Amino acid sequence: MTAVALDGVVKRYGGVTAVDGIDLQVGKGEFLTLLGPSGCGKSTTLQMIAGFVLPSAGRIRIGGRDSTRLPPHRRNVGMVFQNYALFPHMTLADNVAFGLRMRGVAKAERRRRAGEALAVVQLTGLADRYPGQISGGQQQRVALARALVIQPDVLLLDEPFGALDKQLRDRMRIELRDLQRQLGISLIFVTHDQEEALSMSDRIAVLSEGRIRQLGTPDGIYRRPANRFVAEFMGHSNILPARVVEASGDRALVRAGGLLLAVSGRLSAGGDIELMIRPERIGIGPADAGAAIRGRVAGMQYLGASLHYRVVVEGGTELSVVTPDPGEGRRVPGDPVALAIPDGAPFVIGS
Numbered sequence: 069m070t071a072v073a074l075d076g077v078v079k080r081y082g083g084v085t086a087v088d089g090i091d092l093q094v095g096k097g098e099f100l101t102l103l104g105p106s107g108c109g110k111s112t113t114l115q116m117i118a119g120f121v122l123p124s125a126g127r128i129r130i131g132g133r134d135s136t137r138l139p140p141h142r143r144n145v146g147m148v149f150q151n152y153a154l155f156p157h158m159t160l161a162d163n164v165a166f167g168l169r170m171r172g173v174a175k176a177e178r179r180r181r182a183g184e185a186l187a188v189v190q191l192t193g194l195a196d197r198y199p200g201q202i203s204g205g206q207q208q209r210v211a212l213a214r215a216l217v218i219q220p221d222v223l224l225l226d227e228p229f230g231a232l233d234k235q236l237r238d239r240m241r242i243e244l245r246d247l248q249r250q251l252g253i254s255l256i257f258v259t260h261d262q263e264e265a266l267s268m269s270d271r272i273a274v275l276s277e278g279r280i281r282q283l284g285t286p287d288g289i290y291r292r293p294a295n296r297f298v299a300e301f302m303g304h305s306n307i308l309p310a311r312v313v314e315a316s317g318d319r320a321l322v323r324a325g326g327l328l329l330a331v332s333g334r335l336s337a338g339g340d341i342e343l344m345i346r347p348e349r350i351g352i353g354p355a356d357a358g359a360a361i362r363g364r365v366a367g368m369q370y371l372g373a374s375l376h377y378r379v380v381v382e383g384g385t386e387l388s389v390v391t392p393d394p395g396e397g398r399r400v401p402g403d404p405v406a407l408a409i410p411d412g413a414p415f416v417i418g419s
Contacts, residue, residue, distance in 0.1 A: 069096045070132070071222050071254035072117060077126035079112050079278075086112045088278035089126070094222070094256060099248055101257045101265040104275035105301070110258045113275075114224050117256065119143050131221045141170065146215030150227040152207050154199040160186065160210050161195035167218045185213035188247065205236045212244070222254040229264070241268055262302055266290060274298050291346075295418045299344045304376075306345040306387050307417070312337050322414075326383015327361065329414045342417050347390040349413035352377060355404035363387070365403045379405060 072094040079087040087109040094100045102110035115121040117128060119140035128136045135143050146167075154163050164185050165178040173181070186195055189209035199207055208228060215223055225244075229237040245268050248255050259265055265272050266286045273283045274297075282294040293299035299307060310324035312335045320335040321328065324343055335341065355362065363381035375398060377389040389407065399405055 070094065071096050071098070071130070072256065073127075073129040074113070074117070075127045075129070077113070077116060077128060078124045079109070079116060079121065080124045085278055087116070087123075090278075090280055092273060092280065092283070094254055096254055097252045099245065099255045099257065099268060099270045101259060101269040101272045102275060103259060103262065103265040103272050103301075105260055108275040109278040110260075110275050111226055114147075114226050114256060114258050117222075118145055118147050118224055144218065144221045145224055146218055146220035146222075147224040148208075148211045148215050148226070148228045150230045152199075152211040152231075154207060154210060154214075156199050159196050159198060160191065160202070163199065163210055164214045164217050167214060171218070181217050182213075185217040186210075188216060188251075189213045190243075204232055205240060208232065208240060212247075216251070216253075220253070222256060223248075224256050224258075226258045227260070228257075229259075237264075244268070266302075274301065276301075292415060293344065293417055296342060299417050304347050304388055304390065306343075306347060306350075308343045308345070308385065310341050310343050312339045312341060324414075325385030326381055327385060327409075329409065330411060331414045331416055332412070333416045335416070343414045344417050345387070345409060345414050347376070347388040349410065350387060350389045351408035351410070352379070352389050352391055352399065353406050353408070355406050357406040357408075361407040361409065363405055363407055365399045365401050365405055367401055368399060375399075377405075379407060381407065 070093050074090050074092040077087060077090045090113060102113060104110050112121060116123050119138060127134060130143055161182045165182040168178045168181060183195060186192060189212050191206060191209055229240055232240060241264060269286055271284060272286055272289050274281045274289060276297050282289055282298045289298060290302050293302060299305045308324040310322040312320050312322050314321040315335045315337045318332055318334050320331050320333060322331055361381055363379040365377055366380050367378040369376040373393060375391050375393050377399060378386055379389055380386050
């Protein structure tokens with residue numbers, strides 16, 4: 069069943085098109101992430117679903133009901149903002165119960181439901197504190213409890229972890245994902261952080277210039293990007309211009325600089341294409357290893373658990389290679405090496 073549906077949704081501000089004809093369906097209990105760089109239209113899309121911004125064209129349905137022109141308080145959606153938007157003069161319980169008060173829920177019922185919502189986000193016992201008396205991570209949980217207490221059809225989160233340090237952000241990701249699964253609630257999450265999207269989502273919609281450039285599972289988008297924008301945006305990539313040397317059925321042999329590689333896909337001999345190879349798919353070893361690709365280390369970065377090499381291979385092509393840190397035996401600039409690119413690692417991408 070569909071929790072939220074967008075049909076041809078457009079948003080224009082004067083002569084500027086912020087969202088350009090988005091079609092999207094979010095399933096019941098699904099965790100969907102809108103991912104993209106600043107200015108791509110992801111937050112505007114979220115605000116249109118919430119009702120804070122009206123679309124210029126198209127239709128929005130929530131729970132099967134046309135909600136395109138409904139005000140926010142009639143959409144039954146919960147929203148968590150990046151700055152949390154807590155009232156500093158109210159206790160945590162009153163902050164959480166604010167939406168219930170606006171809906172005319174009786175005081176005793178408000179207090180009971182606020183206490184239950186605070187328990188869900190592991191803040192039992194803090195109901196009478198004020199936002200200034202708790203940490204940033206706890207404030208984020210209060211904002212989440214406030215969104216959940218109204219029992220929304222869908223939960224909307226706009227960069228909710230942006231103000232947190234990395235360690236707390238990583239922990240909150242796990243907690244939010246566990247909570248979403250526990251409650252079975254539909255959730256739409258906005259972020260520009262690829263790692264955040266990959267680690268949390270059932271599906272990801274990658275946006276650019278107000279359009280969805282690819283929609284799919286985290287694994288599918290990362291391993292099989294539909295176009296160059298997605299390939300480059302979703303982590304480090306080696307993107308190489310290549311020419312098809314031989315083609316037969318759904319297999320082809322292509323030349324990319326000094327590399328001769330086998331790829332999948334129905335291609336035409338003599339055609340020009342672009343290949344993507346993820347750096348972690350390339351093996352690196354000593355120069356006397358059996359691999360056919362020879363090169364020399366041009367640079368190395370230590371990234372804690374991994375090493376990031378730049379390797380120039382025969383013919384002058386430079387490749388990025390990421391490997392786990394072996395602790396000993398690291399390659400250094402100038403070292404000769406051999407690379408191995410397994411079948412299936414090179415992927416043909418679109419424009």
